[in-house]
Amino acid sequence: MSTDTLQHWDGISVGDKLPTIKHTVTQEAINQYADASGDHNPLHIDPEFAKGTFYGRTIAHGLMTLAFVSQMMTEWDWDGWAYGGEMDMAFLSPVFPGDEVNVSAEVTTIEKRADGVHALCKLNVFVGDKTILGGTVSRLLSAADT
């Protein structure tokens, strides 16, 4: 079960930039995400409650930021993300209402594994110069012929 690394596969190369996604997060968007996800923690949706917490204001759900990452992967290639997507990431800093989140990524490794060829991409997720999410996301470039 060896893993080979490649520089190119099917038009994708190490160093390729993925689509860039920008979203300005609003309290309204956070409230909508709370309803959809069922996560109504007052730290997300109650500005009065949030005043008494460490950050002094509401913060977005971490998975909302991850949804922007998913949007980037979907724009790049929906099938390879939905059917062969992987992620290895950490939540590093919170996102506040009014913040503009910038999501981009770069192909760092192309791996040929037993189940197919995968493109691993280093995430760059920032608000200003603050890193929000760090890690790697990947998609399947082609499934093995089995």
Next chain:
Amino acid sequence: MSTDTLQHWDGISVGDKLPTIKHTVTQEAINQYADASGDHNPLHIDPEFAKGTFYGRTIAHGLMTLAFVSQMMTEWDWDGWAYGGEMDMAFLSPVFPGDEVNVSAEVTTIEKRADGVHALCKLNVFVGDKTILGGTVSRLLSAADT
């Protein structure tokens, strides 16, 4: 920068079971998630379109299932997930409207790193006997005294 592994920390032990979460996914819930996330791919929300695709019916967004994982981690301990959460996972099978998703996990490793003590948990995410998501999620048990 060595990493020590422990069997117990602050009341948490290797082998501990996390809270179990069950959700029956409906088309209505998928539509709501599409609005909140901005991902209106017809494969998720248009049953007529989905008839012509590989699965022949709509499928839930992968991040909706991940939101159930986040709910489990939140019930276990909100702070350590929101401020020190990590994940390393893969999407393995789709979820269809009507499916009951069962989410559970078990502490497999407690790691003392430079930034604090982390609990790594193996995910068990099933519909019936089909694995939906596989991998590891972790939370911070305590930050390093710095």
